[in-house]
Amino acid sequence: MANPWAGEVGLVIDGQRHVMKLTLGTLAELEAGVQEESLIELVERFETGRFSSRDVLMLIVAGLRGGGWQGAAEDLTRAEIDGGPLAAARAAAQLLARAFSLPGDGAA
Template sequence: MSIFPNSKRGEVAFEIDGKTHKLCLTLGALAALETAFATENIQQLGAKLSVVSAQDILVVLAILLDAGGNHFSVDELSKAHIDAKSAALAIAQTFEAAF
C-alpha cells in the first residue's frame, strides 16, 4: 500500500508516531461516524462535530484512518504521539476533500 495520499480519492496524509498514514472519508466512514455519534443524517453529524472533545477527535481519526486503510483503535490512538492541531487540520482537510 502506498503511503502517498491519492487526492482524487480524497485521501489526506497524517502522521502518527513519526509514520505517515492516510485518512479518507468514504460513504462507509460517513455511516460509521453517524453511528458513533448517534446521529441520523449528515446535518445532525455536522452539528455534533461543530464542538468536539479530545475523545471525539480520536473517534473521528480512528474511523477516517480505517477508511484510509490503516486500522487503529481509539485506545491505540490515545497512546500515540499525535499533535492535536495537526489532527484537527487533517480531519478538516479530509472532510473538505470529500465534499
C-alpha cells in the first residue's frame, strides 16, 4: 500500500500493484530527461493541463524506479495500466504534488 506521507503513489500495471516515489536521484534523471532548465516547467504543465503523454510516461518511469522497479520506459509501451491513460496521468500528477509538498498541505 502506498504511503502518501512518504510521497508514494500506487499504480496497478499488468495486474501487479506498484508503489512509486520520486527520489532525489529519480528527480535528477527526470530533470535531465525533460530537456528544460528545471522541473518547474513540468510542474507548470501539469498545473495548467498542458502536459504530454511523454511527460506522463517519464514521471511514471521515474516513480517506478524510485520505488525499486528495474525496468525501462520501453517495458511500459504494451503494459496495461488499470484505469488507462487517465489513471496514469492522475498518478503522475500525484507524484509531482507529493514530491514538492509538505505533509498536510493538501497534496495527499
